[in-house]
Amino acid sequence: MEIESVMNRDIIQEGFVDSYNNLTLKSVMLLKQVASYCPNVEFILKSDDDMFVHVLNLLRLIYHVKDLSISSVLLGELICNAKPIQDTNSKW
Secondary structure: OHHHHHHHOOOOOOOOOOOHHHHHHHHHHHHHHHHHHOOOOOOOOOOOOOOOOOHHHHHHHHHHHHHOOOOOOOOOOOOOOOOOOOOOOOOO
């Protein structure tokens, strides 16, 4: 991985353990990196390796957002009426 990083300069690392409990840190790190090093990028996508991205639908959504001339948009899943799981041993 070190050779890959030196050759292509495409690996970004931060100083925290890559764990489920640190997903928020990973998302914030992504936004900081984009703001600092990619200020002119139009769109970013954060997905997990166990997710499927339907590229055609994603492109349709992007073009729709562009047509609406929305300057900033953050998309995700809205979960309503959820109750916190108070079991400290639960992953969720």
